Amino acid sequence: MLDTLAAALQRLPPAPRWLIGLSGGLDSHVLLHGLHGLVRSQAFPPLIAVHVHHGLSPHADQWQAHCESLCRDLGIPLQVLGVDAGPAAGESPEAAARAARYRAIAAVMQSGEVLLTAHHRRDQAETLLLQLLRGAGPAGLAAMPRLKPFGPGWQARPLLDLDRDTLADHARKAGLVWVEDDSNTDPRFDRNLLRQAVMPRLRARWPSVDVTLSRAAMLQAEAQDLLAERAREDLEQVRGRASGTLSVVGLAGLRRPRLRNALRGWLQDKGLPMPGRARLESLIEQMLKAGPDACPRVAWAGAEVRRYRDDLHAMRPLVPVDVGQVWQWTPTAPLQLPELGITLDPAVLRSIWGLDPSILTVPLTVGFRRGGEVIRWRGETRSLKKLLQEAGIPPWERDRLPLIHVDEQLVAVWGMLPGPQD
Known part of the structure; x- marks a missing residue:
């Protein structure tokens, strides 16, 4: 097992640090144990474990304590992340917990770091079948890639070529102790039903089904690569x-x-x-x-x-704005508009719009379009509506452009650049 793991790790991109997602279950414990031995004996990046406390199970505190004990014994730093993993209306509890877990981990990663997760060959086979049942195309049927961009770095799955029986055998020989998530036996979850009722029957008839399905996922990944290449070519045109x-x-x-x-x-x-x-x-x-x-x-x-x-x-869906909202701005400092995700900088009013510095010492009024606005533009008074149309600014953006007035006079339109002097 360790040889296969080491070979997979050697193929990873250079990284300042590896993070291992540690649940305390058999799979992630085996990965942690294997990494501990390899990192000490080979020139691999420093290792830190990350445990996500979902708070969904009454045993969650015990799982955290178990992970803390494991990492303490191995001398591996552990970071515990608490999340609210409750599903939204109509959302799968599995999907909600998974999304919350990955969001939390991505938020603590630094540029170029690699998250290592303990997905193995059986997980891959189950994922392909679930995607097939959902009617997925090649992208979904490619299942889980060995390496993919994640947050500011990467996510890697170095155990994908190993069967879970191999991991269990390693755990027994090494005397490892792990926790069991009681939700893993709940047949209300699609993956559990597949794992408990379907996959055993498939393996009884086709013993190599996990290998076969994993190979099918790899072929779908190759097909998806070709489709992505074709998409890039077409998008250029x-x-x-x-x-x-x-x-x-x-x-x-x-x-x-x-x-x-x-x-x-x-x-x-x-x-x-x-x-x-x-x-x-x-x-x-x-x-x-x-x-x-x-x-x-x-x-x-x-x-x-x-x-x-x-x-x-x-x-992304545009967040509605209150078109009646008005701000008073003395432009000796930037004005932040979190509703729009922008900051108004006085320097832009001077350099782009050429406003007289004396004007910038009086309070300005910042608001949105209400209709009928006019502005002095390149020596003549123009309808703002016509100018926005001529500039090719889409209608949904026009109503989100901050308008800057001195008294009742419109003097600048933020985001409508270059300004009238260009």
Whole structure:
């Protein structure tokens, strides 16, 4: 086992530190024990264990104490992270706990660090079957990659080529003691039902099913790599006029399978969640068939796509703003607008908008569009609405641009750059 683990670790990218996700169960304890021996004997990065306290089980405190004892005996630092892992309405408890766990770990990682998790070959086989039952395509059927970007660094699974029986045999020979999560036997969870009722029957008929399914996941990963490469090639050809957008005309020239593949690649590059097949088809129909003056929007959990003119824009759902909100600003210091995630800097008013420094000594009023605004622009008074249209600023952004007034006069529009003197 240790030879396989060592070989997997040798393939990892250079890192300032490794973090091991430690639950206290058999799998993560074996990984911790193996890493402890290898890190001492080879030139591997320093190791720290991370335990996430979900608070979902009455035994959670005992599991934390067990992990503390293990790490103390091995002389490995341990960081305990407490999370609220309660599921939202309609959310799977498994998915909620997993998401909370990974968010907490990513938040404490530094650039280039690697999180090591103890997923093994049986986990891989189960994941592929679960994805198949959910109707996943190659990306889902590729199951769990050995290495993937995670937070500011990486997540690695160095035990994927090992069967759980191998890990259990190592644990018994090494005299390891581990905890058992009682939720792992609850058949209400899909993975547990698969693990307890389905996989034993498959192994009885096809003893090498775990190896076979893991190989199938690897082949799907290769297919997904080819699809991703094709998506990158197509996306280069269908760039929109605005940065990060896609051209509707360009997309319309792709066959439907390539179009879907390109859109998935685009969304993935932006770090947005994937829509389901039906929502993706709805997106294609609405965006490609909309009239030139329409601004359709298609949204799903965690993402939305909007069209303006020939460009498709993808983003996190915009947080509503109170368009009636007004701030008083004496621009001797920056003004933070957390609702918009921006900070107004007086230096920009001077350098970009060329405002007289004497104006910047009086309180300014900052607010949003209400209609009918005009502004002095390159020697003439212009309608702000017309200027925003000419600048190609999408409608949903226009209503979120801070307008800066001196008394009743509009003197600057934040985000509408370059300013009138350029």
